[in-house]
Amino acid sequence: MDTKELKKLVEKYSPDQLESCILQQLSKGENECELVDGSDDVITALSKAGVVRELMDHGMKFSDALRELGRRIRAVYGKE
Numbered sequence: 001m002d003t004k005e006l007k008k009l010v011e012k013y014s015p016d017q018l019e020s021c022i023l024q025q026l027s028k029g030e031n032e033c034e035l036v037d038g039s040d041d042v043i044t045a046l047s048k049a050g051v052v053r054e055l056m057d058h059g060m061k062f063s064d065a066l067r068e069l070g071r072r073i074r075a076v077y078g079k080e
Helices: 003-012 015-028 039-057 062-076
Strands: none
Touching: 003 039, 003 062, 015 039, 039 062
16 A cells, blocks of 8 residues: 555544444455455555554644654564
C-alpha cells in the first residue's frame, strides 16, 4: 500500500471504524472500508491506517505519524 492510499484511509475512517473493518475482514473475509485484496494485505493496511489515524487524532501531522509508524515497525523487527 502506498502512502496516498494510506492517507485516504486515514482521512476517511476513524480508529474505531478501522478496527471494525479489521474484525470484519478476519471474520467474513470482507470489510466496509472498501479495501479488497488478499486478506493479510487488507489487515496490514487497515492496521497501519488505524495507528496513523490515532496518532493524528492526538495532534500529529500525517507525515509525522507516518514516520512514527515506520519507527514502531522497525522496533518490532529489531531494526532500531
